[in-house]
Amino acid sequence: MTLKGMVNGTRHMLGRYVGKWFYDKGIPFDAANSPYFPPIVNAIQSAGPEVKPPTAYELSGPILDEEVEEVRNWIEEYKQSWPRTGITLMSDGWLNKVSIKEFHNFLA
Structure with missing residues (x-):
């Protein structure tokens, strides 16, 4: 089998x-279009087979906490520009009780 054939098979x-x-x-299949999808595949490839994937606990606890902190820091950084730009950040959210999905809007 050629190298190209092996890559295609993999x-x-x-x-x-x-x-x-x-x-x-x-x-949703559209999730494959997320800008975060290719980096996760690259990270998994780089990590190698000996690295275990995160557990549900890690994803819902410490990893989520880090992501929340990152967003908070980003918002704080963004707030520094408000006096210069006159822009503010607003959010709104609601629950669709038919499909049990939450919706969030962020406005600048």
Whole structure:
């Protein structure tokens, strides 16, 4: 088998595993267009087989806490420009009780 054939075969298997995860969890296919999707694949490839994926606890606890802190820091940085630009950040959210989904709007 050629190198190109091996790469295509590996990519196909990657697609199958990613697809199974998307299908099992009902992840919208559009999530593959997220700018965060290619970096996660690259990070997994770089980490190698000995690195275990994060647990549900880690994702819902310490990792989520870090992401929240990052957003808070970004907002604080952004607030520094408000006196110069006259712009403020507002948010609004609601729950769609039919499909049990939360919606959030952020306005500047």
